[in-house]
Amino acid sequence: MTTRTASDPTGPVDQGFRKHGMWSQGWQRFRRNKTGMLGLVLVGFIFLVAVFSPLLAPHDPFDQSAMLQFRSKAPPSWSHPLGTDRMGYDVASRVIYGAPTALFVGLGAMLVAATIGITLGGISGYVGGVADELLMRITEFFLVIPIFIVVLVMVRIFGILVLGTALEKIPYLNLTTIVFILGVFGWPPIARMARAEFLRLKEAEFVEAARCIGVERKSIIFRHILPNAFPSLVVLIALGIGGAILMEAMISFLGFGDPKAISWGQALYFNYEFLKISPWASIAAGTAIFITVLGFNLLADGLTDALNPRLKE
Amino acid sequence: MKGSQPSVNLLRIEQLVKLYPMLRRGIFGSKQVGLVRAIDNVSFEIRKGETLALVGESGCGKTTTARSMLYLTTPTSGRAYFDGVDILDVFRRGNRAEVLSIRRQLQYVFQDPYLSLNPRWSIAETIMEPLRVHQHLPKSAWEGRLMELLELVGLERYHAWRYPHEFSGGQRQRVGIARALAGEPKFLICDEPVSSLDVSVRAQILNLLLDLQERLELTYLYISHDLSSVRFISDRVAVMYLGKIVEIADVDELFTHPVHHYSYALLAAIPVPDPETAVRPSVLIGEVPSALNPPSGCRFHPRCMGALPKCSEEEPPLLPIGGGHLVACHNPR
Amino acid sequence: MVPAAGNNGRLLEVKDLRIHFYTGSGIVKAVDGISYGLKPGQTLGVVGESGSGKTISSLALLRLIPRPGKIISGKILFEDEDLTAKTETEMIAVRGKKIAMIFQNPAYSLNPIYSIGAQLGEILVWHEKVSQKAAQERAAELLQLVGIADPVSRLRQFPHELSGGMKQRVCIARALLCNPALVLADEPTTNLDVTIQAQILDLLMELKNRFHMAMILVTHDMGVVARTADRIVVMYAGRICEEANTKVIFRDPRHPYTKALLETMPRVDQSYTADSRNRLVVIPGRIPNLVDPPTGCRFHPRCAVAMEECSTILPEPVDVAGGHTVSCLKYSGGGTAS
Numbered sequence: 001m002t003t004r005t006a007s008d009p010t011g012p013v014d015q016g017f018r019k020h021g022m023w024s025q026g027w028q029r030f031r032r033n034k035t036g037m038l039g040l041v042l043v044g045f046i047f048l049v050a051v052f053s054p055l056l057a058p059h060d061p062f063d064q065s066a067m068l069q070f071r072s073k074a075p076p077s078w079s080h081p082l083g084t085d086r087m088g089y090d091v092a093s094r095v096i097y098g099a100p101t102a103l104f105v106g107l108g109a110m111l112v113a114a115t116i117g118i119t120l121g122g123i124s125g126y127v128g129g130v131a132d133e134l135l136m137r138i139t140e141f142f143l144v145i146p147i148f149i150v151v152l153v154m155v156r157i158f159g160i161l162v163l164g165t166a167l168e169k170i171p172y173l174n175l176t177t178i179v180f181i182l183g184v185f186g187w188p189p190i191a192r193m194a195r196a197e198f199l200r201l202k203e204a205e206f207v208e209a210a211r212c213i214g215v216e217r218k219s220i221i222f223r224h225i226l227p228n229a230f231p232s233l234v235v236l237i238a239l240g241i242g243g244a245i246l247m248e249a250m251i252s253f254l255g256f257g258d259p260k261a262i263s264w265g266q267a268l269y270f271n272y273e274f275l276k277i278s279p280w281a282s283i284a285a286g287t288a289i290f291i292t293v294l295g296f297n298l299l300a301d302g303l304t305d306a307l308n309p310r311l312k313e
Numbered sequence: 314m315k316g317s318q319p320s321v322n323l324l325r326i327e328q329l330v331k332l333y334p335m336l337r338r339g340i341f342g343s344k345q346v347g348l349v350r351a352i353d354n355v356s357f358e359i360r361k362g363e364t365l366a367l368v369g370e371s372g373c374g375k376t377t378t379a380r381s382m383l384y385l386t387t388p389t390s391g392r393a394y395f396d397g398v399d400i401l402d403v404f405r406r407g408n409r410a411e412v413l414s415i416r417r418q419l420q421y422v423f424q425d426p427y428l429s430l431n432p433r434w435s436i437a438e439t440i441m442e443p444l445r446v447h448q449h450l451p452k453s454a455w456e457g458r459l460m461e462l463l464e465l466v467g468l469e470r471y472h473a474w475r476y477p478h479e480f481s482g483g484q485r486q487r488v489g490i491a492r493a494l495a496g497e498p499k500f501l502i503c504d505e506p507v508s509s510l511d512v513s514v515r516a517q518i519l520n521l522l523l524d525l526q527e528r529l530e531l532t533y534l535y536i537s538h539d540l541s542s543v544r545f546i547s548d549r550v551a552v553m554y555l556g557k558i559v560e561i562a563d564v565d566e567l568f569t570h571p572v573h574h575y576s577y578a579l580l581a582a583i584p585v586p587d588p589e590t591a592v593r594p595s596v597l598i599g600e601v602p603s604a605l606n607p608p609s610g611c612r613f614h615p616r617c618m619g620a621l622p623k624c625s626e627e628e629p630p631l632l633p634i635g636g637g638h639l640v641a642c643h644n645p646r
Numbered sequence: 647m648v649p650a651a652g653n654n655g656r657l658l659e660v661k662d663l664r665i666h667f668y669t670g671s672g673i674v675k676a677v678d679g680i681s682y683g684l685k686p687g688q689t690l691g692v693v694g695e696s697g698s699g700k701t702i703s704s705l706a707l708l709r710l711i712p713r714p715g716k717i718i719s720g721k722i723l724f725e726d727e728d729l730t731a732k733t734e735t736e737m738i739a740v741r742g743k744k745i746a747m748i749f750q751n752p753a754y755s756l757n758p759i760y761s762i763g764a765q766l767g768e769i770l771v772w773h774e775k776v777s778q779k780a781a782q783e784r785a786a787e788l789l790q791l792v793g794i795a796d797p798v799s800r801l802r803q804f805p806h807e808l809s810g811g812m813k814q815r816v817c818i819a820r821a822l823l824c825n826p827a828l829v830l831a832d833e834p835t836t837n838l839d840v841t842i843q844a845q846i847l848d849l850l851m852e853l854k855n856r857f858h859m860a861m862i863l864v865t866h867d868m869g870v871v872a873r874t875a876d877r878i879v880v881m882y883a884g885r886i887c888e889e890a891n892t893k894v895i896f897r898d899p900r901h902p903y904t905k906a907l908l909e910t911m912p913r914v915d916q917s918y919t920a921d922s923r924n925r926l927v928v929i930p931g932r933i934p935n936l937v938d939p940p941t942g943c944r945f946h947p948r949c950a951v952a953m954e955e956c957s958t959i960l961p962e963p964v965d966v967a968g969g970h971t972v973s974c975l976k977y978s979g980g981g982t983a984s
Binding site: 370371481483511512513514515516517519520523524538540541542544545546548564565568578579580581582583584585586587588589590592597600601 | 695696809811812839840841842843844845847866867868869870872873892893896906907908910911912913914915916917918919925926927928929930932933948
Binding site: 211214 | 383385409412413416417420421423424425428429430431432433442443446447489492496
């Protein structure tokens with residue numbers, strides 16, 4: 001018999017037009033928004049740096065040879081465009097290789113947060129009742145605890161637990177754990193927004209029309225409600241990415257980060273004491289964080305206008 | 314169909330009731346502090362091929378009746394028979410195949426053409442969704458059916474791939490009608506279909522509804538507060554007040570000889586576009602009372618010019634007075 | 647002092663008013679050259695559908711055109727003064743005091759966080775410079791006048807405690823507080839139930855007669871103006887099609903749009919059951935886009951009797967019979983090429 005998928009109700013005739021409408025309209029509006037475009041440029045730039053990092057970096061980021069030649073903490077020069085840092089690392093390479101880490105953290109954390117948040121918020125908003133009450137209390141709990149401190153504690157505990165065990169050898173386990181923890185603590189705002197959107201859309205007339213036709217609940221949620229909730233959620237997610245990157249930088253700066261990963265926060269941590277004498281490492285890392293987080297924030301700003309034209313009209 | 318003599322009851326509503334509990338929310342749960350009797354023992358019949366209008370002002374329960382009938386809201390009690398089948402029972406039991414077969418036959422045209430279409434879907438997807446759900450046509454036939462429906466409601470083929478925001482109100486309403494017709498229903502509830510449209514466009518949609526009724530042998534329940542469109546499109550009219558039906562009559566009979574005092578007041582209040590028409594003095598005082606604490610006995614008695622002492626004690630039943638005319642009044646005009 | 651030219655006993659004279667909106671998608675010519683007048687104590691009904699410019703033209707009288715709209719040309723002469731030339735400060739003295747407005751949706755035009763008494767009192771204190779106490783007394787007087795029982799306790803209530811009809815009565819009272827010479831009512835009964843609408847219209851008429859106020863009633867409902875207006879102006883897509891006394895508009899409409907509008911409406915006082923093929927007269931097409939309106943007469947694409955010139959020449963108003971003006975090439979020798 002004919003195969004049907006949830007996203008393709010009609011077959012060949014329809015393909016391409018569905019996505020065409022929602023996304024291309026949004027893109028048209030987005031293009032006109034200068035802040036959004038700037039954000040996109042910045043984010044795009046960071047993406048490219050991350051993807052092409054092996055090609056762009058002048059040196060191996062773990063190469064500490066400069067130290068042997070008494071050239072650590074050296075100012076920018078031809079062989080080291082941004083200078084070297086305290087450990088003899090080439091600053092430029094460390095900053096470049098920090099990009100994929102940052103993106104991994106941001107996107108990874110938000111993936112976890114979005115999955116948890118949309119699921120819980122969606123159920124809460126759609127089903128209501130006791131489930132809603134319970135989920136809202138849990139959300140409030142997560143919102144009032146001092147997240148940052150709890151994260152630090154959990155990271156430290158995890159580090160201690162893993163020490164000396166076989167798990168220690170898994171590359172980037174520490175970093176992944178940080179990402180996961182950030183995600184687990186980052187879901188409440190998304191859940192709240194998802195709940196609000198589901199509550200609103202549940203009663204929308206076109207949803208009622210769908211029920212009237214006999215559309216089953218699963219389809220209503222995934223084909224009607226979610227696509228319409230998506231714009232607001234995407235904005236929060238974009239903001240969240242910037243926030244997660246910033247959080248990771250703070251965690252690493254305080255020394256709780258993954259020592260084996262290359263991150264901008266780490267660079268700040270390592271070079272903190274030499275801020276007065278050889279600031280270029282700190283400045284470079286700090287600027288990188290600034291550009292990235294700014295980029296995502298501006299992107300979120302642009303997306304708000306682009307995906308929700310109602311607000312302006 | 315207007316002018317003919319239909320005799321088969323397609324839809325029969327019996328004693329439909331919908332109560333909304335008023336809840337006060339606490340930390341651990343909610344307490345009921347009152348009861349809103351949105352519709353209270355509503356009964357009527359619609360014959361095959363005819364158009365019954367449900368009229369009344371805001372809060373009278375006409376939309377609640379329609380939604381309860383289709384189980385979009387869960388009615389508190391009552392029965393609804395469609396073609397002999399107890400549809401509320403089918404909905405309650407929840408057997409998907411049975412529910413779908415009922416849903417295919419009774420459809421709903423929504424009031425707001427701006428809100429009743431999913432803004433992220435092309436109108437082709439919107440119109441074809443019933444085809445996907447009911448599966449009464451093979452997939453290869455869907456596009457053909459889509460084109461057929463577009464033509465039926467007066468839209469062009471190239472409109473199919475556009476999005477709701479690219480259309481005017483009248484066109485969006487046509488899309489809503491096409492969607493309702495996709496599954497080949499027998500019965501359509503039209504809920505204020507032209508109220509949100511401009512005056513110059515209303516005639517197009519009203520004519521379309523009549524054309525479709527003739528062409529596809531449809532039966533309509535037409536809900537509106539705009540009595541002029543009601544007069545045009547209906548065969549019979551039921552007047553509702555505060556959750557109850559107060560009068561049912563053939564359309565011309567109701568408009569020329571309204572028997573219930575509320576019907577009379579309602580008709581007197583309509584501004585007629587003719588400056589020569591004598592303005593009937595507004596015979597209605599006060600406002601519609603809250604449905605939370607409706608007046609005792611006949612719900613209309615506090616505002617009624619013809620109220621008797623009996624009216625505040627005993628609720629008048631809906632009784633026939635001849636010629637298919639029913640009224641619920643102790644002291645009819 | 648020599649009275650302003652054109653002021654032949656008229657309270658309000660609008661001359662060739664043009665209002666454009668500068669939007670991202672282009673310039674919307676919302677009102678494109680309208681002229682009409684109003685005598686003291688007269689009620690003018692402005693009838694039109696969405697996009698006709700009826701609401702914007704009345705907002706213009708109070709200089710309340712929202713951005714990105716602007717009055718780009720024309721004059722509004724009120725009591726011999728040109729309102730388009732006034733500064734914002736001068737207009738504040740006019741609004742509420744000389745010209746008052748009643749809006750369509752009473753729920754949105756009352757501030758939900760202030761009591762009725764506070765909102766009404768504020769206006770009196772500001773314009774009439776009276777004490778709070780005197781203001782509250784006058785407010786209660788007016789609430790009584792508009793048919794609200796127990797006005798003193800109502801002053802303490804908040805908008806959400808009142809029904810729609812009551813709220814609109816409060817808005818009417820608010821408009822009358824300073825005895826304005828002109829009241830603008832923008833679809834004052836559209837959001838109300840039919841029986842309440844009748845009450846409110848009765849009230850407006852009674853008050854208008856009692857205070858000899860001039861009124862401009864903006865609506866899309868021909869039935870409402872038939873009942874309340876002395877003269878009617880029919881607008882379409884930013885231009886005036888026809889202007890005449892009420893009886894004349896209904897008895898002898900000349901402009902094709904006016905005629906079409908009257909014919910297309912279903913009527914409560916007419917039976918449709920006799921002939922099962924009975925259909926309403928339809929006006930084909932739809933209301934034009936005001937960024938790029940049709941050239942010439944804006945109604946011509948939908949007009950049953952359009953001639954060739956109608957697509958190039960913009961008709962000017964022509965007096966066809968003592969105070970009855972029509973903007974249609976069928977009734978005039980010429981117009982302006984557009």
